Amino acid sequence: MKKDSLTLNASPRRFQEALAQIPLPGQRIMRSILSVWLCMVVYYARGQYGEPFYSIMAALQCIQPYSSNMLEEGRKRITGTMIGAVWGSVVLFAELLPSVNTVRSTIVFYALLGLFAGVVIYSTVLFGIQQYALFSTVVFLGIAMFHAEDANPYIHVFNRTMDTIIGVGIAIVVNSLHFPRTRDTSTLFVSGIDHTLYREERRLAPYTAVELNRFLDDGMLFTVSTRQTPATVREILADVNLRLPIVAMDGAVLYDVRTMKYVKTIKMEPDLVALVSDFLHEQGMPFFVNTEQDDLLVIYFRDYRDLLLEEVMDVHHKETLPADEQDFDLSKSAYLAMARLYHRKRSSPYRNYIRTNARITKDVLYLQVVDRGENIDRLREVLIQQPWAGRCRTNFETYDCEEGEKIMRIYAAEANRPAMVEVLRKRVGVDRILTFTADDEDGDVIIKDASRGRMVRELRRRFEPVSIKGWRNIIHL
Helix, strand or coil, rough: HHHHHHHHHHHHHHHHHHHHCCCCCCCCHHHHHHHHHHHHHHHHHHHCCCCCHHHHHHHHHHCCCCCCHHHHHHHHHHHHHHHHHHHHHHHHHCCCCCCCHHHHHHHHHHHHHHHHHHHHHHHHHHHHHHHHHHHHHHHHHHHHHHHHCCCCCCHHHHHHHHHHHHHHHHHHHHHEEECECCCCCCCCEEEEEEEEEECCCCCHHHHHHHHHHHHHHHEEEEECCCCHHHHHHHHHHCCCCCCEEEHHHHHHHECCCCEEEEEECCCCCCCHHHHHHHHHHHHCCEEEEEECCCCCCEEEEECCCCCCCCCCCCCCCCCCCCHHHHHCCCCHHHHHHHHHHHHHHHHCCCEEEEEEECCCCCCCCEEEEEEEEEHHHHHHHHHHCCCCHHHHHEEEEECCCCCCCCEEEEECCCCCCCHHHHHHHHHHCCCCCEEECCCCCCEECCCCHHHHHHHHHHHHHCCCCCCCHHHHHHHHH
8 A cells, every 4th residue: 555655656757747747838929929910900900811821831930039030931921922923923924834624635734843843843943942942933833723723823923932931920029029238238147057057858948049049149148067077068959059168077177168168177196196196996886087288188098908899999998908907896786887888988079089008197176986976975984085186176966877877087186176166257247146056055046847948047137137227128139
């Protein structure tokens, strides 16, 4: 009975979690609804003259997430309509399609209809709007097939063009009107990524990407601060047009995603790297050495005799190891976890893995180990007892791990996110920082639940609050 009770209690929780993942309707949906209504209002205002279907189609096509896209979509939509209308008019005026009275005329009609449809499609290619070939062809076929017998088919051509222009015009008006908002362009907004911009699936919602890009276009000073590498950030936030450098590797680097350069790095001292490396060898822990070299992330791992990882080998690979380093009593679980992580990450174009026997101590940002969670916890307990432990710091995560595994990264003690965010603040030249995080201790705004774009909704409230002082921003193209 107790088990059944727990199952019943778990079901509502799973339902609530699934419900939380369903996105709320965004502005594009609401603006689309308003556009449909306005198209019908204009249709009735014209005395029900024309075909509102085509106005609605044009309006829905032109409602875009970004205003610049909307204007471009409108221009191309009208051009596509004009191409179809012009070719339809040419076919009617020159009477190029025969009347369908006999089998022979029917065959000729169909053959010519297909030929001219190809001409219309090719015309859209010449005008650079091939993505609108379907709409141009629909316009052409509507004129050539269904209005050739009209007393004055050119009236349909005119109305079809006007319907499209009306729909595009309504879309432009609807997409350009906004609530009066002021914009805070003097604050540096800094957001975490994990559990802040998204939940466990590590996938950015389209709504979040669209809103962030709109904020950036409107002058927001925005960046992210994360324990992840720049490579991971570039993969996750590929759809976000970040303009400021990001704080990555838990504050060890300040990285410009546009120029792909490391603006500032805090590296471990070579002697500290040697001490940590020797310690990990003594504990039987294989590890990755993450370095920055010429603005590239280069990740080294030792060529243990039984480590079955295949990758590019450097010039030191064939060197003979010292006698005391030839045999390590490796943790089997750590080795397997390391191999899984390696094979998962090695295909990334932003990471460069090198297998080597050389002792890597220069340009090191951090060392990384992965193993069962309990083993990592024990390893840290031994590490903090070392005489040099005060010179380094550690963090942990479970992303990219199998169930029960944990990653530990070892940095220089000076590498931390608040300090690097302060470096960025001075670089940008602002006085105020506002941070968004899922951690109760580290942020100004705590995001308890990252579902439904909660972070960007909170960000909007602070970046562009509704205010009559923002009346100049009511119309915004």
